[in-house]
Amino acid sequence: MHTAPPRHQPVRASLAAFVGTMIEWYDFYIYAMASALVFGKLFFPTTNGFYGTLASFGTFAVGFLARPLGGAIFGYIGDRVGRKKSLVITLLMMGSVTILIGLLPTYASIGIWAPVALVLLRLIQGIAVGGEWGGAVLMAAEHSPDRSRRTFLASFAQLGSPAGLILATLMFKLVSSQDNAVFLDWGWRVPFQVSALLLAVGFAIRLSVQESPDFLAEQQRRAKTPATRAERAPLTEVLRGAPGLLALAIGANVLGIAGFYFTNTFMLVYTTQYLHLQRALVLNGLLVVSVMQFFITPLAAQLARGVGNHRFLVAMSALSVVSPYAMFSLVDQGSLASVTMGVAIAVLFIGAYYAVIAGFVSEAFPTRIRYTGISMAYQVSGAIFGGLTPLLGTVLAEKFQGQWWPLALLFSGISLLSLLCVQRLGRAHHAAPERGLQAQEG
Structure with a gap:
């Protein structure tokens, strides 16, 4: 039976x-903003705002801790059942949970059932996001008929992050302009409910795309070749075949x-609670920066x-190492222009780095385990560093009140770690994974 070639x-x-x-990032960012502005007061009320904020960011971190589980579950589905099926499921999960969060009693x-329910919904949200990112990157990249354009096409998945942030910031800017009592009563719920409309649009668009040509070709290869034990478990194959590569990619x-x-996220807390700037001023600054990104x-x-x-990523991460010193110097001046310019300096280099890293890392893994890899x-990196960064920043801001240098050192450390890993990955990611995986199969 003749099989039609896959369409790009x-x-x-x-x-x-x-x-x-x-x-999906809109859903994730509105939770992040609500964690910084609302959840501490409504779901973790304490006499000390610091502990309420810390507990709120704790639920934010829970979502990150669940993301590797989502990566494993949907990595398996994406590598063995199909990229498209995985992405439809994650979108439905994410949108449904976001709507439910907006309906939660306080x-x-x-x-106590209010924070318990919030944590459980946050877990499901984390699992959904854990499976979303890799599939979106691959669907864009693997539909490219030209391998040289894959990183560029993969950047469209990365473009969803600033677009989601713009939408989230606009929504919170709109609802937070109301009286504070109204905002805490029902205003904060509106951004979560808007997700229902977005979900319907995204679902229709995602269904219209055919399966990845690379996945279809790999499916045909597997049908002709007896599967090894490792190939039936992509996560096992990644962990045993290329643990060093995985560590560098993380x-x-x-x-x-x-x-x-x-x-x-953390800068919302730092500027409003420690610099005592107006919430509207900070959200205006972040909105401008989001559009720039x-x-x-x-x-x-x-x-x-x-x-x-490789050269581009090394340059951007090196510039990120020094950017927080300019950022904090400007943000501490407290005006809309200085806050916007300060955060923009840091985001300029992070945004450029983020645009390219997805395509760069995806090329390191073979097709059969690429979704999982x-x-x-991405999700283990998020679980360890993404969820804990606002928490650690809040602890440092509380301990060293009036001093921003510990926070700048934290940001420099984050940048330096990625710089070193990208340097190593650039030398290793073309040959190392195939050698390791072939050795394991043999």
Whole structure:
């Protein structure tokens, strides 16, 4: 029976990756903003705002801790059943949970069950996001008929992050402009309910894209070749065949994850609680920075094609090491212009790095385990560094009140780790995975 060759749909796949990740990151970012502005008061009421915020960020971290589980579950589905099926499931999970969070009663209504329900929903949200990112990156990249354009097309999945942040910031800017009592009563729920409309749009677009040509070709190969024991378990194959590669990929993703949660989540707490700036002023600044990041993403991906992905990533991470000192010097001045400019300096380099890292890391793994490999790298990095960064930043801000240098050192450390891992990954990722995996299969 003749099988029609798989069709490449680079434009439609890139659009679906962008819209899908925009919706999922919108859902994730509104939770992050609510953690910084609302959840501590409504779900973890204490006499000390510091402990309420810490508990709120604890639920934020729970979502990250669940993401590797999502990467493993949906990595298996994506590598063995199909990229498209995995992405449809994760979108439905994420949207449904976000709507439910917006309907949750608070601590004042049902007591301890309010934070318990919040944590459980956050776990499910983390599992969904854990499976989303890798599939979106691959659907865009693997629909490219030209391998040289894969990193550029993969950047459309990365473009969903700043777009989701813009939407989330606009929504919170809109509802937080109300009276504080109204905002705490029902205003904060509106961004979560808007997700229902976004979910319907994203679902329709995602269904319109055909399965990845690379996955279909791999499926045909597997049908002709008896599967080894390892090939039936992609996570096992990743862990046994290329643990060093996985470790480097985890470290390479740190800046793109932890760096953004530092600037977009922790800085909300730092500016409003420790610098006592107005919430509206900070959200206005973050909105401008989000728009800047949106345009940086495709430009950076295109620039990296000319200078080389590896060289570009090394340069951006090196500049990120020194950027927090300028950021905090400006943010501490407290004006809208200085806050915006300070955060923009850091996000300029993080955003450029984030645009390119997905395509760079995805090329390190063979097709048959690529979904699992990049998902586990990204989500383990997020679990360790993304969820804990706002927590650690809050602890440092409380301990060293009036001093920003410990926070700047934390940001520099995040950047330096990714710099070292990208340098090593650039030398190793072309040959190492295949050698290790072939040795294991043999």
